Amino acid sequence: MTRCRIVSVVFTLWCLCDSVFGGSLLQHTSVSLDGKWIVSNSNGSLTFTAEVPGCVHTDLYRHGLIQDPYFRFNDLSHGWISLDNWTYTTTLSVTSEFRTKQEVLLVFDGVDTVSSVWLNGVNVGDTDNMFRRYGFSVKDHLKDGDNVLKVSFLSPVLYAAERRRHSSYRVPPECPPDVQKGVCHVNFIRKAQCSFSWDWGPSFPTMGLWKEVRLEAFDVLQLLQVSAVPSYNSSLSQWSVQVELFVDAVQLTNCQITVSVPELDSEQTFHTQFVPGKTKNVFVLNIEKSDQVKLWWPHTHGRQPFYVLSVRGLQDKLLLLDTRSKVYFRTVELVQEPIPGSPGLSFYFRINNKPIFLKGSNWIPAHSFQNQVSPALVRNLLQSAVDVNMNALRVWGGGVYEQDLFYSVCDELGIMIWQDFMFACAMYPTEEDFIETVREEVVQQVTRLKSHPSIIIWSGNNENEAALATDWFDIPVSERPVYLKDYVTLYVNNIRKIVQMEDQSRPFLVSSPTNGAESEQEGWVAADPYDTHYGDTHFYSYLSDCWDWTTFPRTRFASEYGFQSWPSFSTLQPVSVADDWSYNSDFVSHRQHHQDGNQQMLEQAALHFHLPNSTDPLKRFTDTIYITQVMQAQCIKTQTEFYRRSQTEIIEGKGQTMGALYWQLNDIWQAPSWSSIEFGGKWKMLHYFAQNFFAAVLPVAFEAADTLWVYAVSDLSQDLKLTAVVAVYSWAQFDPVCSLKSDALLVPGGSAVVIFKQPVAALLAGCGGCTRATCFLTFHLEDSSGQQGPTNHHFLCSPKDAAGLQRPNITAKVQQSDASITVSLHTDSVAPFVWLDVGNIPGRFSCNGFLMVSRNMTVRFEAWRPTSATEVSKSLTVLSLTDVY
Ligand code: BMA
Numbered sequence: 001m002t003r004c005r006i007v008s009v010v011f012t013l014w015c016l017c018d019s020v021f022g023g024s025l026l027q028h029t030s031v032s033l034d035g036k037w038i039v040s041n042s043n044g045s046l047t048f049t050a051e052v053p054g055c056v057h058t059d060l061y062r063h064g065l066i067q068d069p070y071f072r073f074n075d076l077s078h079g080w081i082s083l084d085n086w087t088y089t090t091t092l093s094v095t096s097e098f099r100t101k102q103e104v105l106l107v108f109d110g111v112d113t114v115s116s117v118w119l120n121g122v123n124v125g126d127t128d129n130m131f132r133r134y135g136f137s138v139k140d141h142l143k144d145g146d147n148v149l150k151v152s153f154l155s156p157v158l159y160a161a162e163r164r165r166h167s168s169y170r171v172p173p174e175c176p177p178d179v180q181k182g183v184c185h186v187n188f189i190r191k192a193q194c195s196f197s198w199d200w201g202p203s204f205p206t207m208g209l210w211k212e213v214r215l216e217a218f219d220v221l222q223l224l225q226v227s228a229v230p231s232y233n234s235s236l237s238q239w240s241v242q243v244e245l246f247v248d249a250v251q252l253t254n255c256q257i258t259v260s261v262p263e264l265d266s267e268q269t270f271h272t273q274f275v276p277g278k279t280k281n282v283f284v285l286n287i288e289k290s291d292q293v294k295l296w297w298p299h300t301h302g303r304q305p306f307y308v309l310s311v312r313g314l315q316d317k318l319l320l321l322d323t324r325s326k327v328y329f330r331t332v333e334l335v336q337e338p339i340p341g342s343p344g345l346s347f348y349f350r351i352n353n354k355p356i357f358l359k360g361s362n363w364i365p366a367h368s369f370q371n372q373v374s375p376a377l378v379r380n381l382l383q384s385a386v387d388v389n390m391n392a393l394r395v396w397g398g399g400v401y402e403q404d405l406f407y408s409v410c411d412e413l414g415i416m417i418w419q420d421f422m423f424a425c426a427m428y429p430t431e432e433d434f435i436e437t438v439r440e441e442v443v444q445q446v447t448r449l450k451s452h453p454s455i456i457i458w459s460g461n462n463e464n465e466a467a468l469a470t471d472w473f474d475i476p477v478s479e480r481p482v483y484l485k486d487y488v489t490l491y492v493n494n495i496r497k498i499v500q501m502e503d504q505s506r507p508f509l510v511s512s513p514t515n516g517a518e519s520e521q522e523g524w525v526a527a528d529p530y531d532t533h534y535g536d537t538h539f540y541s542y543l544s545d546c547w548d549w550t551t552f553p554r555t556r557f558a559s560e561y562g563f564q565s566w567p568s569f570s571t572l573q574p575v576s577v578a579d580d581w582s583y584n585s586d587f588v589s590h591r592q593h594h595q596d597g598n599q600q601m602l603e604q605a606a607l608h609f610h611l612p613n614s615t616d617p618l619k620r621f622t623d624t625i626y627i628t629q630v631m632q633a634q635c636i637k638t639q640t641e642f643y644r645r646s647q648t649e650i651i652e653g654k655g656q657t658m659g660a661l662y663w664q665l666n667d668i669w670q671a672p673s674w675s676s677i678e679f680g681g682k683w684k685m686l687h688y689f690a691q692n693f694f695a696a697v698l699p700v701a702f703e704a705a706d707t708l709w710v711y712a713v714s715d716l717s718q719d720l721k722l723t724a725v726v727a728v729y730s731w732a733q734f735d736p737v738c739s740l741k742s743d744a745l746l747v748p749g750g751s752a753v754v755i756f757k758q759p760v761a762a763l764l765a766g767c768g769g770c771t772r773a774t775c776f777l778t779f780h781l782e783d784s785s786g787q788q789g790p791t792n793h794h795f796l797c798s799p800k801d802a803a804g805l806q807r808p809n810i811t812a813k814v815q816q817s818d819a820s821i822t823v824s825l826h827t828d829s830v831a832p833f834v835w836l837d838v839g840n841i842p843g844r845f846s847c848n849g850f851l852m853v854s855r856n857m858t859v860r861f862e863a864w865r866p867t868s869a870t871e872v873s874k875s876l877t878v879l880s881l882t883d884v885y
Pocket of ligand 1: 198199200398424425462463538560663674
């Protein structure tokens with residue numbers, strides 16, 4: 001058995017806020033119980049050392065007791081792990097000095113999920129919620145010398161099934177669809193809902209101590225957490241910061257608290273009394289130089305400055321508390337108000353008084369085993385988001401409340417977070433103990449996260465209003481009131497109430513999608529939560545032609561929409577064998593968790609592209625992967641551009657779209673999904689496209705009744721005087737056949753306006769023999785200082801019908817130039833969707849998936865680990881559309 005030795009250290013204050021320094025002077029001892037534990041299964045046939053933080057699955061793998069869980073079909077063959085009960089054991093040695101402190105707590109930052117905790121044979125506590133921190137008082141159960149600590153986990157799968165058996169009515173869905181190859185009743189356990197399988201993820205119902213474990217001993221008090229939430233009084237033009245100290249005090253303690261933000265010359269002292277037990281103590285600091293406060297802005301709208309807030313607590317001359325944390329100043333409002341000429345209400349975010357269009361995606365857990373989500377992985381994914389001009393992400397409600405670092409990086413990068421509570425696509429029980437544990441979960445998570453400016457909204461659940469309103473689960477009409485009542489009990493009377501008590505600084509929505517204020521009017525479940533006149537919408541339509549913008553809802557806010565694609569071969573290869581590398585293989589159908597998903601991708605692609613038909617099976621497979629990525633990129637481009645150009649106008653009562661968050665940013669494993677970034681971090685073609693379709697200034701083209709329209713979209717603060725330049729190219733030659741220019745137009749900041757309009761027939765007639773089949777368009781915006789925003793393209797026919805498009809011969813030369821690696825490309829004819837791939841060398845190109853309309857082009861490769869031009873050159877493959885025909 002491994003032992004944890006107690007070392008007495010003096011660092012009193014641990015705070016869950018973003019403490020820059022932390023530190024303390026009060027006699028307080030904390031000892032980490034992370035590191036090596038022993039874990040064994042219920043009959044003792046398996047016993048091995050365990051890592052904490054960690055989980056049983058990763059330990060089994062580390063010891064070579066199971067194969068890589070992500071390899072081929074192992075998600076199925078490893079199912080036995082979560083059907084067993086597992087016990088974690090460690091021995092800790094305690095000194096009498098430690099034991100004689102007034103209070104000794106055994107603290108678990110995260111327990112996954114249902115366990116009983118035993119110290120020297122005494123049950124000191126139980127857990128039932130992965131999203132809670134637990135602190136058990138253990139002073140009376142510790143002895144000098146060795147102490148045995150055991151955490152006995154119940155199988156989450158059997159526990160959930162047992163809870164269901166005891167429920168007096170069904171709480172649907174009972175099980176996931178067969179295609180997800182998952183396990184049942186996940187809604188009965190407070191655990192990542194996707195861990196029992198999802199339509200993009202495997203079933204790995206984990207067990208273990210997934211966050212830190214430690215003993216805390218103290219005499220007077222312990223500061224559990226500090227939060228600092230600024231608010232602005234506009235009538236007084238005055239900032240203040242609400243500082244909350246969460247304190248666990250052993251005795252009544254008089255304390256003089258000094259709160260300050262030195263950089264803003266603001267300091268206030270308060271005399272307070274901490275009463276015994278856990279208490280929240282609130283202090284409001286008025287900011288002296290309110291007019292000088294530098295504001296936090298979303299990415300591309302400004303910078304993300306912070307100030308250091310210091311809190312010191314003195315009892316007579318004894319320093320009880322001394323902590324520093326970051327405080328960021330910004331305001332957020334969700335504006336739902338009547339719009340002239342449109343039924344319904346607006347739905348947009350105003351940050352620091354400025355309406356802001358949210359551009360981004362949805363975040364899912366980055367791994368089935370959370371202990372594998374390293375700081376580097378979190379940073380890489382978030383950096384990849386801002387690198388393609390995203391300013392927002394939605395942390396989706398079927399995963400986990402992310403780790404502190406995630407939100408700190410979002411604060412630093414200016415990523416706005418729409419934060420769901422962890423309930424998704426289901427009805428939920430409302431038994432007393434279930435509600436009780438959820439209440440504690442909500443208090444803790446809001447307390448932990450509310451100091452982060454990045455979080456701009458809380459949302460109660462994912463799609464549960466819609467599930468009820470549009471009857472996903474065939475609930476008989478007579479039983480509907482039960483589920484409605486449960487819905488209101490959980491999300492409105494409990495979660496909403498708690499959030500409004502704990503955090504008045506940002507809006508709360510009960511669900512997503514929702515009609516917001518209108519849903520509330522309708523008793524919290526609207527007749528049609530997808531109503532485009534209100535709130536946000538989720539929209540999926542896989543088989544209608546995604547190039548036809550008229551199929552998209554002209555919504556106020558698109559919080560989910562998407563199309564699937566396959567990840568690249570280099571991502572699949574490590575978890576598969578040669579037998580698997582065909583689109584009809586068992587592996588390919590096994591990894592697809594969305595009903596008919598593989599077929600849908602091909603059908604959507606076939607609307608505009610020839611499907612790969614190489615006689616070489618491997619080439620046919622990799623070409624198919626490519627074509628699914630082309631399809632996905634082009635589909636989401638079209639849809640996102642539609643949302644962005646709809647931001648200013650109201651057409652037939654609909655419009656003023658103020659958000660486009662596509663589904664989904666990242667992947668949990670190597671499988672087909674809606675993601676734009678593959679498991680492992682590689683960018684799909686969609687992610688490269690996002691760089692353009694989320695650009696601050698963007699020209700958007702579309703056709704309506706055979707007329708070409710070009711809109712100028714601008715997210716900038718300042719107005720621009722722009723001209724649209726439309727070039728007509730022939731598929732068969734490089735130089736434009738002709739080129740047209742609009743008049744200069746004033747494009748106000750934060751708007752989308754028509755800048756060019758011409759019937760397609762007239763445009764082609766004036767352009768030397770061009771037809772829809774022989775020609776296509778590129779276009780860009782410019783002002784007196786040059787081009788503004790990217791060059792965009794518009795096809796006048798499906799590429800499969802393009803006349804004159806030849807198979808290009810593209811050559812590439814890789815060179816090391818200064819700090820970067822460049823790829824110089826040469827083509828002998830026009831090449832659409834040029835795709836550079838360097839296999840498993842981590843990194844990204846400066847652009848990819850592009851339309852090559854000139855003979856030469858140079859692209860940079862930014863490697864995420866040391867590499868060389870030779871290595872890149874060896875791995876590089878270049879593909880363009882006609883290569884797959
Ligand atoms: C939405 C999401 C997810 C799902 C996605 C794709 O419903 O909320 O539940 O993965 O669509 O189907």
